[in-house]
Amino acid sequence: xxxxxxxxxKTREVHAGVRPDPVxxxxxxxxxxxxxYVQESVDDYLAKGYxxxxxxxxxxxxxxxxxxxxxxxxxxxxxxxxxxxTSAIMMALLNNxxxxxxxxxxxxxxxxxxxxxxxxxxxxxxxxxxxxxxxVRDAVRDNTRLIFTETPANPTLKLTxxxxxxxxxxEHEIPHCVDNTFxxxxxxxxxxxxxxxxxxxxTKYMDGHNVTVGGSVTAATMExxxxxxxVRNCLGSNMSPMVAFFTLQGCKTLSTRLEAQSxxxxxxxxxxxxxxxAEQVVYPGLESFPQRELxxxxxxxxxxxxxxxxxxxxxxxxxxxxxxxxxxxxENLGSVESLVTHxxxxxxxxxxxxxxxxxxxxxxxxxxxxxxxxxxxxxADLRQALDGL
Ligand SMILES: Cc1ncc(COP(=O)(O)O)c(C=O)c1O
Numbered sequence: 001x002x003x004x005x006x007x008x009x010k011t012r013e014v015h016a017g018v019r020p021d022p023v024x025x026x027x028x029x030x031x032x033x034x035x036x037y038v039q040e041s042v043d044d045y046l047a048k049g050y051x052x053x054x055x056x057x058x059x060x061x062x063x064x065x066x067x068x069x070x071x072x073x074x075x076x077x078x079x080x081x082x083x084x085x086t087s088a089i090m091m092a093l094l095n096n097x098x099x100x101x102x103x104x105x106x107x108x109x110x111x112x113x114x115x116x117x118x119x120x121x122x123x124x125x126x127x128x129x130x131x132x133x134x135x136v137r138d139a140v141r142d143n144t145r146l147i148f149t150e151t152p153a154n155p156t157l158k159l160t161x162x163x164x165x166x167x168x169x170x171e172h173e174i175p176h177c178v179d180n181t182f183x184x185x186x187x188x189x190x191x192x193x194x195x196x197x198x199x200x201x202x203t204k205y206m207d208g209h210n211v212t213v214g215g216s217v218t219a220a221t222m223e224x225x226x227x228x229x230x231v232r233n234c235l236g237s238n239m240s241p242m243v244a245f246f247t248l249q250g251c252k253t254l255s256t257r258l259e260a261q262s263x264x265x266x267x268x269x270x271x272x273x274x275x276x277x278a279e280q281v282v283y284p285g286l287e288s289f290p291q292r293e294l295x296x297x298x299x300x301x302x303x304x305x306x307x308x309x310x311x312x313x314x315x316x317x318x319x320x321x322x323x324x325x326x327x328x329x330x331e332n333l334g335s336v337e338s339l340v341t342h343x344x345x346x347x348x349x350x351x352x353x354x355x356x357x358x359x360x361x362x363x364x365x366x367x368x369x370x371x372x373x374x375x376x377x378x379x380a381d382l383r384q385a386l387d388g389l
Contacts, residue, residue: 014252017065029062031245055233059241063248070185071198071218075225077232078216082201083109084237085215089177092227096122098145103130104359105153108348133164140172150179155307155343155367156360157282159291162298166194186255187301196220204334207250208257212243261304264375271379272308277386281308304370314363316389323385326377338371338378
């Protein structure tokens with residue numbers, strides 16, 4: 001199997017990083033479940049590339065090569081979770097006294113890591129409405145060492161113009177990291193738009209089957225990648241070979257799943273728009289989406305995440321979620337199983353309620369992750385639950 005740069009995405013997602021096993025011919029890279037690697041001699045130390053599985057593992061390396069083939073860039077590093085990836089990026093690039101510009105809407109765990117952990121080590125954070133790149137420019141200080149954006153943002157789906165923010169970052173020689181979890185490299189490739197780092201919770205669409213938790217970072221340069229790999233080795237937050245193996249299988253169908261799931265999301269969004277009990281339906285594919293032009297300019301698809309407000313506030317929202325039969329009430333997203341999440345009590349519970357309100361994470365926000373089931377069945381289930389309110 002020889003993967004070439006001119007091969008299309010759908011070919012790369014199936015084959016990149018994996019070669020038939022040299023010993024047996026097994027078509028899949030095996031789960032190299034081993035702590036250590038026997039060296040030929042002291043002089044030939046690391047001749048085969050591996051020493052100890054905290055520093056590197058062949059199954060994980062196959063996934064890293066696959067992700068690089070999909071995202072572009074110089075190379076990737078995989079982690080035990082998405083939060084481990086974010087932590088390594090921040091710990092690699094920041095020192096006491098440094099400042100970070102961060103999207104004001106980010107995954108709750110990223111907010112928590114910043115405000116409750118790294119702030120204790122003397123790092124300052126400005127949470128900025130990155131939907132307007134001018135706010136990023138205004139927030140940059142002499143000691144800013146990282147711009148971290150999440151687009152589309154969890155859960156409001158607010159978008160950041162990756163190219164515009166990357167231009168500002170470049171002017172100030174500050175790395176720009178994009179959390180690309182919601183759209184994946186199939187729909188959006190931040191490095192091609194000028195970003196320096198693209199990270200994922202591979203737990204979501206990369207795995208796609210609710211099997212693993214994991215994370216990845218893809219870097220535009222080897223220098224950035226090596227800084228992050230160094231911290232990963234220090235923290236011991238590497239991905240396990242078993243997780244890499246499952247993720248390698250899951251991500252073979254990334255594009256096919258995303259096409260089907262986003263088509264389903266469009267249908268669900270249109271249905272919700274027509275239902276009297278749903279107000280303010282937000283999906284980047286809808287005409288009403290405020291940043292639709294940007295969504296079409298920087299990504300080739302709208303994704304499969306959407307949200308809406310139920311009439312009747314939190315009480316109605318709770319009743320709705322309890323009445324759903326096909327949608328699972330759960331914290332993950334991006335899987336083939338459709339999921340419903342109440343962000344305020346689940347993914348963003350640790351955020352200050354006033355901050356949540358300010359950035360549009362309202363108490364009645366119902367987040368939907370559309371899976372691979374027949375959209376008509378998903379809509380029928382939503383209809384029965386909404387009709388019953
Ligand atoms: C956008 C985004 N980034 C990062 C994370 C963190 O990933 P993990 O749960 O794999 O640590 C999540 C988790 O929900 C997420 O939604």
